[in-house]
Structure formats: C-alpha cells, structure tokens
Amino acid sequence: MNNIPPAAILILGALLVPCFRSKFKNIFVVLLPLAAFGLILQLETGASWHFHFFGFNLTLLRVDKISKVFGYIFTLNAFAAFLYAFHLRDNTQHLAALVYVGSALGVVFSGDLVSLYLFWEAMAVSSTFLILARKTEKALAAGLRYILVHVFGGLCLLAGIVIYISQTGSVSFDAMAERNWGTGLILLGFLVNAAAPPLSAWLSDAYPESTVTGGVILSAYTTKTAVYTLVRGYQGWEALIFVGCLMTIYGIIYALLENDMRRILAYSIINQVGFMVAGVGIGTMMSLNGSIAHAFCHIIYKALLWMSAGAVLAMTGKSKCTDLGGLYKTMPWTMFFGVIGALSISSFPGTSGFTSKSLIIQGAIQQHLAWVWLLLEIASAGVFLHAGIKFPYFVFFAKDKGLRPGETNKSMLAAMGFLSFLCIFLGVYPKPLYQILPFEVTYQAYTFHHVVSQLQLLMFSALVFFLFLRLLKRTETISIDTDWFYRKGGQLFYRVMDRGLNGLNERAEQVFSVGLAGWLGRRSRDLPFRLAQVFLYPIWLALGLRGGELREESLALKQTLAKGASPVGIGAAVSTAFLLLFFILSGLI
Amino acid sequence: MKDSKEKMDFFDRAGNIRKLWISLYGVCGLLVSVDFFLPAEAHFGLDGFWGFYSLLGFVSCAVLILLSKVAGFFLKAPENYYE
Numbered sequence: 001m002n003n004i005p006p007a008a009i010l011i012l013g014a015l016l017v018p019c020f021r022s023k024f025k026n027i028f029v030v031l032l033p034l035a036a037f038g039l040i041l042q043l044e045t046g047a048s049w050h051f052h053f054f055g056f057n058l059t060l061l062r063v064d065k066i067s068k069v070f071g072y073i074f075t076l077n078a079f080a081a082f083l084y085a086f087h088l089r090d091n092t093q094h095l096a097a098l099v100y101v102g103s104a105l106g107v108v109f110s111g112d113l114v115s116l117y118l119f120w121e122a123m124a125v126s127s128t129f130l131i132l133a134r135k136t137e138k139a140l141a142a143g144l145r146y147i148l149v150h151v152f153g154g155l156c157l158l159a160g161i162v163i164y165i166s167q168t169g170s171v172s173f174d175a176m177a178e179r180n181w182g183t184g185l186i187l188l189g190f191l192v193n194a195a196a197p198p199l200s201a202w203l204s205d206a207y208p209e210s211t212v213t214g215g216v217i218l219s220a221y222t223t224k225t226a227v228y229t230l231v232r233g234y235q236g237w238e239a240l241i242f243v244g245c246l247m248t249i250y251g252i253i254y255a256l257l258e259n260d261m262r263r264i265l266a267y268s269i270i271n272q273v274g275f276m277v278a279g280v281g282i283g284t285m286m287s288l289n290g291s292i293a294h295a296f297c298h299i300i301y302k303a304l305l306w307m308s309a310g311a312v313l314a315m316t317g318k319s320k321c322t323d324l325g326g327l328y329k330t331m332p333w334t335m336f337f338g339v340i341g342a343l344s345i346s347s348f349p350g351t352s353g354f355t356s357k358s359l360i361i362q363g364a365i366q367q368h369l370a371w372v373w374l375l376l377e378i379a380s381a382g383v384f385l386h387a388g389i390k391f392p393y394f395v396f397f398a399k400d401k402g403l404r405p406g407e408t409n410k411s412m413l414a415a416m417g418f419l420s421f422l423c424i425f426l427g428v429y430p431k432p433l434y435q436i437l438p439f440e441v442t443y444q445a446y447t448f449h450h451v452v453s454q455l456q457l458l459m460f461s462a463l464v465f466f467l468f469l470r471l472l473k474r475t476e477t478i479s480i481d482t483d484w485f486y487r488k489g490g491q492l493f494y495r496v497m498d499r500g501l502n503g504l505n506e507r508a509e510q511v512f513s514v515g516l517a518g519w520l521g522r523r524s525r526d527l528p529f530r531l532a533q534v535f536l537y538p539i540w541l542a543l544g545l546r547g548g549e550l551r552e553e554s555l556a557l558k559q560t561l562a563k564g565a566s567p568v569g570i571g572a573a574v575s576t577a578f579l580l581l582f583f584i585l586s587g588l589i
Numbered sequence: 590m591k592d593s594k595e596k597m598d599f600f601d602r603a604g605n606i607r608k609l610w611i612s613l614y615g616v617c618g619l620l621v622s623v624d625f626f627l628p629a630e631a632h633f634g635l636d637g638f639w640g641f642y643s644l645l646g647f648v649s650c651a652v653l654i655l656l657s658k659v660a661g662f663f664l665k666a667p668e669n670y671y672e
Contacts, residue, residue, distance in 0.1 A: 249653075256657035257664060329598055370633045377642075378649040385650050397600060449630045453642040456620045460646030463617050466610075468654045477665040487671050 003048045005061045005109055006036040006071055007119065010078075010102030017094045026086045029094050033078035036105065040071040047111050056171045059111030065438040066292065070108040070228050072436065073296045074101060077220050077303050080419050084307050085213035086411030096129035097217045104221040108228050112171040113161045113186075116229070120157060120193075124150035127222060130214030131206050139209040145483065146206035149192065153199070157189025176233045187234055194226035194277060195270050196243050197250045201483035203269060204254065208262035208319070212310040215262060219306045220299045223269055227276045227295045236283025241372055244278025247271065248379035255386035256472070257479040259320050261309045261395050265302070268345065268387040271379065272298050278372060279360035285439035287363025292437055294360060297352035297426055301344035304419040305391065308338030311412050312395055315405035321474040326400030331407050335396040337416035344423040346388030347380060349454055352423045355430035355445045358454075362443055380454075381461040388458070389465045394474060529561045535577035617643070 013032040020028045049060035078101045088094070103126060106119030124147065131143035163182030165171055176183040188199075195203040207218050234240060251271025258264045272294070279291030311334045312327060313319050328335040340351070347353035357380065364373040407413070426433050434441035465472070533554060540553055599605055621643045631637025 252653055253657045253660055256654065257661050328600070365632045368633075370635075373633065374635075377645060378653075381646045381649045382653045385653060400601070449627060452620065452623050452627060456624075456640075456642040457646040459613075459617050459620055460643045461650045463613060464647055464650035464654065466613065468651065471654055471658055475665065476668055478668055478670060479661075480664045480666050480670070 003043060003046075003061055003063070004039060005049060005106070006039050006043075006075070007102045007106035007109065009036045009039060010098045010105065014095045014098035014102065017098065018091050022089070025089055025091075025094065026082070029098065030079060030082045030086065032098065033075040033082065033101065037072065037075035037079065040068060040075060043068065043071075053114060056112070056114055056165075058115050058171065060106075060115055061109050062111030063109065065436065066228070066231060067108045069292055069296060069436045069438070070224070071105060073299050074104055074108070074221065074224075076422075077299050078217070080303060080307075080415045081213065081217045081220075083418065084216055084310075084412050084415035086415075087409055088213055090133065092129055093133045093211060093214060096126045096133070097214070099126040100130065100217065100221060104225045107225045111173065113164065113173045114171050116173055117154075117157060117161055120189075120225075121154050123222060123225065124154060127218060130218055131210045133214060134209060134211045136209070142206045142209040145486065146202050148486075149199070149202040153189050153192030155189075156185050156192065160185030160187070160189060173229075173233060175235060176237075179237075183233075187230075187237070190226050190229045190234070191243065192226075193222050194230065194273055195223055196247055196277065197270070198482040200247070200250070200270050201481040204263055204266040204481060205483045207266045207269075208260055212314045215310055216303050216306045219265070219269060219302045223273045224295050224299055227273060227280070227291060230277060230280045231288060231291055235280055235288055238281055240277050240281030241369070242281070244274045244276070244281055245372060245375045245379075247274025247277060248376065249382070250274070252379060252382035252386050254479055254481065256390070257477075259322055259474045259477060261312065261319055261321060261324065261391060262306070264321075264386065264391055265305050265309055268305075268383070268391075269302060271383060271386070272302065272345065274379070275357055275360050275376065278376065279363055282360070282363045282367055282369065282372070284363050284367060286366055286443065287360055289434075289437045289439050289441055290356065290359030290361075290363050293356035293430075293433055294353075296433060297344065297356040297423075300419050300422045300426075301341045301352060304337060304341035304416060304423065305345065305387070307412065307416045307419070308334050308341060309391075309395070311408035311416070312405075314412075315408055316403050318403070320476070321394035321398075322476050324395045324401060324403065325398040326396075327403060327405070328396040329400070330404045331396070333413050334408055334416070335392065337413070337420045338396065339392050340420040340423050342388045342392050344427065346384040346458060347454065348384075348388070348458060349446070349451045350424065350427045352426035352430075352433075354454065355427055355433070358445045358450065359441070359443060377457065381457050384458045384461040385465055389462055390472065393465075529558050531578075532557055532561065535581075 010032055013028070013035075017025060017029065043061075043063045045063050045065075047059045047062045051058040051060065078097075081097070082094075085093070085097075100123055103119045103122035107116055107123065110116045110119060128143050128147045128150075131139055131146055133139075160182050163180075164186060167178075167180070167182055176186070192199045192202075203223070207215055210218055230240065248271050251267045251269070251274060255264045255267035255271065258267060276291040276294050276298070279287040279294065309319075312324065312331065315331065316324065316327070318324055344351035344353045347357045361373060361376050361380075364376060430445065536553075536557065537550075540550055545553055621640050624639050624641075624643075635641065
C-alpha cells in the first residue's frame with residue numbers, strides 16, 4: 001500500500017529511538033524524515049484511511065497540493081534539523097521532536113476536524129518537552145506557561161469544533177463558509193498557534209528558552225501548521241488581512257526593542273507569519289500561493305537563522321546582544337550562513353524571500369488594497385532593519401567583546417550549508433517551488449523594476465539602521481509583552497488568594513480558636529466559683545455581711561475553690577443549692 | 590579572551606569603516622538615480638513618484654525606530670522584572 005500517513009513514519013519511528021545507540025541513533029533520526037519525504041513525493045491525490053469514531057467518519061489521510069507542499073517542507077526541514085542535532089544523543093529531545101514533527105504532518109494530512117484536533121494537541125504536548133529539556137529554571141517556568149496557553153487555544157478549538165459539528169453535522173475540514181460561534185472559536189484556536197497578538201506572547205516567551213536544537217525545530221511547525229489551517233479553512237476572511245498587517249508591525253517593534261538574539265528571531269517569526277496571514281485574508285489565488293510559498297521559504301531561512309543563533313549559543317553560552325559581538329573572527333561560517341538567512345528573510349533579490357513574499361504583495365496590488373500593500377512594503381523594509389541587519393550586526397560584528405569561541409561542529413555547519421543552498425536556489429530558480437503550489441503561477445518576480453524598487457527599499461533601510469545606530473544601542477532589559485497579564489496576573493492572583501484566604505483563615509483562628517474558645521475556657525474555669533457565688537451571695541446578705549466583708553468572703557471562696565479545698569459543708573450547700581435550682585426550674589417548666 | 594597582539598581585522602580599521610560608509614552612500618545614491626531612467630510603474634499613483642521606494646524605505650524605518658524608542662519607555666523593564 002502506497003498511501004501511508006506520513007505522520008506514522010515519524011511517530012512510530014520515535015518509539016524506536018531508544019533502541020539505537022551512539023551515532024546510529026542520529027543516523028536513524030536523520031533518515032526518518034527523509035523516508036517521510038520520499039513517501040509524500042509519491043502520495044496520490046485523494047482521501048484514504050477512513051475510520052468510524054463515535055459515529056463520525058474520520059479521514060487520516062487527505063492528499064492534495066496544499067497538504068503535499070507543507071508535507072515536503074516539514075520533512076525537509078526536519079532532515080536539516082536532525083542533521084544539525086547530529087551530536088545530540090538525548091532520547092527525550094529526539095522523541096519529542098519526532099512526535100512533534102509527526103503530529104504536524106498529521107495536522108496537514110488529516111481530512112477532518114477531529115483527527116486534526118488530536119494531532120494538534122499532540123503537537124502542543126510534545127513541543128513542550130523541547131523547552132523543558134533545557135532544564136533551567138527559566139525554561140521550566142516558560143514551558144509551563146507555554147503549555148497552559150496552548151491548552152487554552154486547544155480548548156477554544158475543541159469548543160469550536162463541537163459547535164461546528166452540532167450545527168453542520170459534518171466533521172470534514174474545508175473552507176469555512178458560515179461566520180458564527182463555531183467557526184469563530186476554531187479560528188481563535190488557530191490564531192493562538194499562529195501567534196497573532198494579543199495571543200502571541202507564548203512564542204517569544206518560550207522559544208528562546210528552548211534547547212539549542214529545540215529552537216530550530218520549534219521555529220518551523222506550530223506557527224506554520226496554523227498557517228496551513230488558515231489557508232485551508234479561512235481563505236478570504238477579511239479580518240485576517242488586519243490581523244496579518246498588525247502582526248508584521250508588532251513583530252518589528254518588539255524585535256527592535258529586544259536584546260536576546262533568539263528573542264529577536266522569535267519576534268521576527270510573528271512578523272513573517274503576519275505576511276502569510278495577510279495573504280490568507282486577501283484570499284486570491286495569487287495571495288494564497290504567496291502565503292504557502294512564503295511559509296515554505298520562511299521555514300528554511302528561519303530554521304537557518306535559529307541554527308546560526310543556536311551555534312553561537314552553544315559555543316559561547318551567551319544569547320544577549322550586549323554580551324555578543326565580533327564573532328565573525330572565529331565563527332566565519334556560522335556568520336556567513338546567518339547572513340544568508342538574514343538576507344533571505346529580508347527578501348533580498350537572489351534569495352528565497354524575494355520570490356515568495358512578492359506573491360503576497362502582488363496579491364494585495366491585484367486587489368487594489370492600497371493600505372495593505374503600503375503596510376506590507378513598510379513591514380518589508382522593517383524586516384531588513386530588525387532581522388536582516390540587527391541580528392547579524394550585533395551578534396557577529398558591532399563591538400568586539402573579546403569572545404573567541406571557535407567554529408561550531410561540522411554537522412551543524414552542514415545543516416546550515418544545506419539550508420543556505422535552498423535559500424539561494426529558490427531565490428534564483430523558484431520554478432520548482434512555484435510548480436508545487438496549489439494554483440498556477442504566472443507571476444515573474446525578476447523584473448528590472450521590481451528588483452530595483454526592492455533594492456531601494458532595503459538599502460535605504462540599511463542606511464537608516466546605521467544612521468540611527470545610537471538609538472538602536474542594546475540595553476540589558478526585557479520587553480513587556482501580553483504575557484504580562486498572566487505572569488503578573490498569576491502573581492497577583494496568588495497574592496490575593498494568599499492574603500484573602502490565609503487572612504480569612506487567620507481571622508477565623510483569632511475569633512474562634514483564640515477568642516471564643518479562650519472565653520469559654522476562662523468562663524468554664526471560673527464557673528464553679530461564679531455559681532457558688534450566685535447561690536451564696538443571698539445567704540451572705542442574710543447573714544448580715546456587707547461591703548468589705550462580702551468581698552473578703554468572695555475572695556476566700558475563690559481561693560478555696562481554686563485550691564479544690566472547699567469544706568464539705570460548702571460543697572454540700574452548693575449541691576443543695578443546685579438541687580433546689582433544678583427543682584424550681586423543672587417545676588417552672 | 591582577546592589577545593592584545595592579535596592582528597587588526599578588516600572591521601577593526603577605522604579607514605575601512607569609512608570606506609564602507611562611502612560605499613553605502615554610493616549604493617543608495619546609485620539606486621535612487623536609477624529612477625531617472627526607469628519608467629514609472631505605478632499601481633496606486635503614489636508609487637509612481639520619483640524616488641518613492643527609497644523614500645519609503647528611509648521614512649518607514651526611521652518611523653519604526655522612533656516608534657520602538659517611544660514604546661521602549663513603556664515596555665522595557667529590568668531583566669529580573671518577573672522574578
């Protein structure tokens with residue numbers, strides 16, 4: 001049988017990882033995505049692997065041009081990422097990465113919402129381990145916040161799916177026609193994973209805390225499966241144009257503020273996914289082709305940038321721009337590949353970003369969306385500023401901090417070399433990419449006017465960067481993002497609960513434990529004396545005692561009772577008085 | 590750590606930095622001058638003006654930097670802010 005779900009190869013393969021030792025483990029994990037890539041190449045269009053599940057018809061394998069193009073790049077990138085991690089023998093990371101990539105393939109090849117949801121959640125859980133595996137306190141905390149946000153997103157998605165199924169009676173996942181609670185909640189679930197503000201802070205919070213190789217893998221799948229789901233289900237939803245444009249500018253502003261190199265790259269993911277989301281919102285064949293092509297190229301150059309940053313982190317143990325600089329002297333290849341990634345993300349002519357992003361902008365032009373076009377052009381200039389120049393400049397050039405780490409290992413360089421080749425190859429010869437896109441491409445990226453206008457945009461952006469360099473000087477700070485609400489909110493909740501409930505507890509102890517019980521204790525201790533006093537007082541009065549004599553008699557009684565040395569007579573008198581009172585009361589009742 | 594006797598690198602020499610600046614200005618000047626010869630290809634009217642993309646690149650990046658600077662007043666916090 002030729003049509004095997006590609007997810008199966010990686011997920012089942014993951015279970016075998018612990019069986020392999022030393023280099024064989026790495027050879028095995030590098031070969032798995034290649035096998036999946038080979039499988040996807042020969043997958044035939046159509047739906048198969050149907051299952052009945054609680055009365056629903058599930059389709060585990062739906063093959064068309066959209067799912068295949070995502071399948072190709074997911075497996076190609078996984079191959080490069082595992083080559084990059086060739087030195088790594090950590091079962092946890094390899095297992096988590098394989099299940100994560102496998103689940104991402106599960107999402108793009110599933111034909112219904114239920115199996116999509118199951119793979120979606122598997123992605124969230126497995127990816128968390130790539131953050132936790134760094135084993136720092138910060139990584140553990142960030143991993144916890146990461147999974148909580150994704151649980152929220154997953155619940156929105158699940159609620160949406162339940163409403164959608166109950167309204168339409170169908171579980172199939174195709175273009176959403178109706179705009180109601182069901183489709184809205186599903187969209188919200190997708191947008192959490194697409195890192196659309198204000199639901200984006202999980203990305204810039206957690207990815208930079210992941211392991212060196214984990215960051216490379218994380219950068220590709222969660223946001224791009226979300227782009228896939230948007231392309232499939234929400235093409236032409238105008239709101240996404242606004243969301244996408246917002247993401248592009250948002251990513252730039254935050255990336256400019258950031259000091260941590262991997263956090264700069266995290267924010268630039270939000271910026272880049274913004275272009276794709278805007279393309280989905282425009283919803284024409286040109287812009288949808290653009291979104292998919294850009295996702296394809298973005299995965300390559302973004303992984304390349306994360307690899308370059310990861311190599312720096314692995315060799316220096318540092319991640320902050322304020323600690324880095326001058327590394328071109330001892331890490332020239334890492335710098336070289338990083339610069340290729342930086343030029344590609346900036347859509348420099350001759351690189352893959354130029355041949356993919358132009359399709360989205362052309363889509364906006366064709367629809368006469370002047371504001372969208374202008375914002376996307378502004379954001380394109382801004383990309384060069386924050387990722388194209390800022391990242392390589394502060395890490396590899398700028399002020400020499402005296403770090404002399406030496407070049408990174410050969411497998412990491414080989415992976416970076418492979419992705420750099422793809423960046424340039426797709427930049428100068430985009431035909432193979434255009435051919436696998438869902439719609440026919442008639443667009444020509446390399447016109448003299450387009451190349452010149454793009455170069456003008458970018459070179460003047462570069463000029464501004466160096467003219468304004470003093471304003472861009474890095475500071476040892478972090479930037480407050482929307483995670484402030486749940487991080488500070490969480491602390492506030494803890495304090496409110498701490499002060500509220502513990503305060504209530506303390507007050508209750510004061511009132512009941514100390515106050516009431518103490519009062520009762522004191523009253524009980526004095527009770528025999530007070531009762532005796534009540535009954536003896538009239539007798540003392542009858543005996544003619546007054547004033548000081550009464551007080552003396554009372555004091556003597558108290559001392560006698562406290563010592564337990566009351567004469568039998570008094571005891572008998574008190575007992576008699578008790579009995580009398582008892583009879584009187586019972587007579588009254 | 591950095592060796593004081595280490596040979597001076599390309600970017601360590603002030604003369605080279607100066608040459609890079611001149612090249613950057615030169616490239617920008619050259620690119621903007623191409624607009625004199627290039628027939629305008631306007632999609633929205635605005636983009637047909639001379640030097641449009643150069644100006645757009647310059648102004649938008651300057652505005653983005655200033656915007657981030659202003660945002661920084663409100664959004665930047667010390668590294669131990671959440672601890």
